[in-house]
Amino acid sequence: MNLFSNHLWFYIFIISFVFASFGNAQEFRLRAHHLFWKNQEANTEREIDFGRGVSAKILGKYPILRDEGTVRYISQIGTGISAQLGRPELRYYFGILDTDEINAFAAPGGYIFVTRGALILMSNEAQLAGVLAHELAHVDQKHIVRKLKLQSTDRSVTSGIAQVLGGATLSARIALERLNDLAFKMLMEEGLSKEDEADADQKALEMLTSLGYDPQSYLDYLQSLKPYLEQGQAKVLSKTHPTIIFRYNNLREFIMKNDLENFKGKKNEKRFQKKIATL
Amino acid sequence: MEALHQTQLNSFLLSKIKFVLIFSALFLSSNFIVPVIFAKEEIRYVKGLGAVLREQPSIQSKKLTKLSRGTKVLALEVKGIWHKVIAGEIQGWLLRGQITNIPVKIKKLVLGQKIRLTSSSGRRIRLRTFSAIVGVKGLVDSKGKKISPYQTDYAALEWLENQPSDEENSVLFLTLSE
Numbered sequence: 001m002n003l004f005s006n007h008l009w010f011y012i013f014i015i016s017f018v019f020a021s022f023g024n025a026q027e028f029r030l031r032a033h034h035l036f037w038k039n040q041e042a043n044t045e046r047e048i049d050f051g052r053g054v055s056a057k058i059l060g061k062y063p064i065l066r067d068e069g070t071v072r073y074i075s076q077i078g079t080g081i082s083a084q085l086g087r088p089e090l091r092y093y094f095g096i097l098d099t100d101e102i103n104a105f106a107a108p109g110g111y112i113f114v115t116r117g118a119l120i121l122m123s124n125e126a127q128l129a130g131v132l133a134h135e136l137a138h139v140d141q142k143h144i145v146r147k148l149k150l151q152s153t154d155r156s157v158t159s160g161i162a163q164v165l166g167g168a169t170l171s172a173r174i175a176l177e178r179l180n181d182l183a184f185k186m187l188m189e190e191g192l193s194k195e196d197e198a199d200a201d202q203k204a205l206e207m208l209t210s211l212g213y214d215p216q217s218y219l220d221y222l223q224s225l226k227p228y229l230e231q232g233q234a235k236v237l238s239k240t241h242p243t244i245i246f247r248y249n250n251l252r253e254f255i256m257k258n259d260l261e262n263f264k265g266k267k268n269e270k271r272f273q274k275k276i277a278t279l
Numbered sequence: 280m281e282a283l284h285q286t287q288l289n290s291f292l293l294s295k296i297k298f299v300l301i302f303s304a305l306f307l308s309s310n311f312i313v314p315v316i317f318a319k320e321e322i323r324y325v326k327g328l329g330a331v332l333r334e335q336p337s338i339q340s341k342k343l344t345k346l347s348r349g350t351k352v353l354a355l356e357v358k359g360i361w362h363k364v365i366a367g368e369i370q371g372w373l374l375r376g377q378i379t380n381i382p383v384k385i386k387k388l389v390l391g392q393k394i395r396l397t398s399s400s401g402r403r404i405r406l407r408t409f410s411a412i413v414g415v416k417g418l419v420d421s422k423g424k425k426i427s428p429y430q431t432d433y434a435a436l437e438w439l440e441n442q443p444s445d446e447e448n449s450v451l452f453l454t455l456s457e
Contacts, residue, residue, distance in 0.1 A: 009295040016303030031360055031376045034338065052436065060430030064439060075444055080453030083446040095439045111436075129453075177427050184429060211453060266456035 044089050044109075047145060051109025053180035054144075055093075058105055058113060058187070062097035065116060065279075071096055073275040077125065078112060078132045085133075085207050086110075087140055094132065102225065102234040105187050106135035108144050116279055117233060121224060125268035129211065130204050130218030137203035143196045144183050191240030198242070198250045205254055214265035215255065222248055323364065323378040325350040330377035332369060336361035343371045352378060 065071070071094070078094035086092060092110040102117040112135045114128075122128055138144070186192065208215045222244055228234040229244065241247070255261055325346045334341040336358050344366070346352070352364040352373070361372045 008292060009299045012296065012299045013303065016299075016306060019307070031374060034374065035376070053431075056431035056433050056436050057427075057429045059432040059435040064432070064435040066438065068442070071439075071442055075442060076449045076452045078449075079444050079446055080449035080451075083450050091444070093439050093442075093444075111439075181427050181429060212456070268455075268457055270457055 040089075047142075048090070048109035050145075050176065050180065050183070051107040051111050053176065054107040054183045054187070055111040055113070057180060057184040058097070058107065058111075059095075061188070062099045062101075062113075062115070065096040065098040067096070067278065070275060070278060074114065074119075074128070074132075077129055078136070081129060081133055081207060081211065082110075082136055085140075085210070086136055090139070092136070092139070100233060101236060102228055103237045104131050104135050106138040106144075107187075108139065108142065108183070110139055112136065112139070119276055119279060121228070122221060122272070122276070123224075123269065124214075124217055125272040126208065126213040126215075126217035126265060127221040128272065129213050130208055130215075130221060133204035133207040134200050136207070137200040138192070138196070141196070141199065141203070143192050143200070144186060147186065147192060147196070148179060148182060187240065188236055189239060194242045194246070197247065201247055201251055202254045205251055205260075209260060209263060209265065212265050214267050215260055215263060217267055219248060219251055222251075321354045321380065323352050323354045323362070323380055324382050325352065325373075325377060326379045330373050332364070332366060332371035332373060334371055336363075336372040340372075343369055346373075349382075354378065 074096060075094040078092060082090075082092040087110075090110040092112060095111075095113045096119065097105075097113050097115045099115050100117040101115050102121055103115050104118055105113045107113075112132060114131060114135075118131065119128070122131070191197075205215050205218060208218060225234060225237070226244055229238040325348055329348050330346050332343045332346055334343055346366055350366060352366045355363040355365065355370075357363075357375065358372075360375045362375050362378060364371065364373050364378070
């Protein structure tokens with residue numbers, strides 16, 4: 001009691017201070033919330049702008065396959081995944097690249113491409129969903145944007161891609177173009193980090209299981225890539241991704257850890273073969 | 280002896296409490312009451328990336344105009360988080376956090392951002408301006424003629440963007456199994 005009365009004036013002061021700050025706390029939160037979302041919107045817009053530039057370069061290298069039926073099928077699978085597990089603020093686009101090379105690309109902002117060669121190699125819908133989910137994970141985790149360090153170091157609410165890529169001056173546009181080139185080079189030559197690829201693989205497997213697809217099919221697809229890596233048909237893929245053994249072991253570990261070994265999902269083999277037959 | 284000591288202490292505490300109460304009352308009033316009663320017309324400046332002037336003190340209300348960074352406004356009254364201001368000839372409401380009494384320097388968005396990256400020699404450096412980053416990354420060529428060595432195909436991209444997409448149907452399509 002004595003202790004309390006000795007410090008009573010101090011307690012009262014603290015309590016009055018706390019009460020005084022209550023009134024402002026709610027307003028402050030509101031303001032921060034408003035600012036945060038305003039900035040989020042600007043960031044998303046810039047990311048899409050940036051992704052468009054990168055995808056235009058991908059389409060400059062590989063021609064697009066203008067087969068509306070097949071594109072519609074791929075897009076249906078992809079949109080079905082992204083609508084449930086993707087970022088809600090983006091619209092995702094799924095295209096087919098008319099080349100024999102085996103690969104798939106994801107540009108920031110929701111642009112996802114699969115090559116014709118990869119589609120021919122696949123044997124069921126679960127594998128297609130797995131590849132699309134892998135690319136979706138790259139977009140959702142913003143791997144490219146992060147690797148290019150398009151985020152300023154201070155963590156304030158107004159920092160992000162919009163600050164770095166904002167502005168309509170000529171030098172800003174040249175810089176945007178150059179950063180697009182760096183992202184394109186990353187997709188074609190350098191590749192993302194091993195950790196990012198492992199992360200995307202695990203996320204893809206997670207998506208497959210939650211959608212009821214067979215996760216083992218995705219591992220089978222990775223295994224089936226092996227002979228092509230040596231032939232050169234998947235040269236870009238082997239250059240930009242970790243080895244198949246690493247990816248396979250990473251996924252095996254994930255399956256063991258999450259007890260998915262006996263999970264048997266759907267494969268939709270017939271539907272897939274029918275749609276892909278025209279390629 | 281001890282009792283006397285106790286009363287002395289009590290009176291001491293009482294005076295302390297009075298002092299604290301007066302102090303906290305002053306503090307509270309300075310926070311809530313004084314700004315409302317003694318609000319004066321003051322010159323403020325729009326900070327941040329700019330601010331939207333609204334008709335009513337609410338985020339849902341109609342946008343009157345967008346004020347750019349550094350615009351001088353006349354602050355009239357405060358209502359919650361909103362400030363009633365006059366900008367030029369238009370009267371409207373701004374968020375309190377969007378204005379400041381310190382004049383704001385007008386600067387471009389991309390400039391003045393501290394961004395950390397690695398130089399070609401492998402040393403980690405901190406740069407102040409975007410143009411410096413562009414220089415270090417070798418992004419701008421001196422003549423500035425050919426911007427990118429890669430070809431682009433925006434027509435194909437637009438074709439892809441124009442393809443129909445229906446989220447509901449796609450989700451339904453995904454749930455079907457043979």
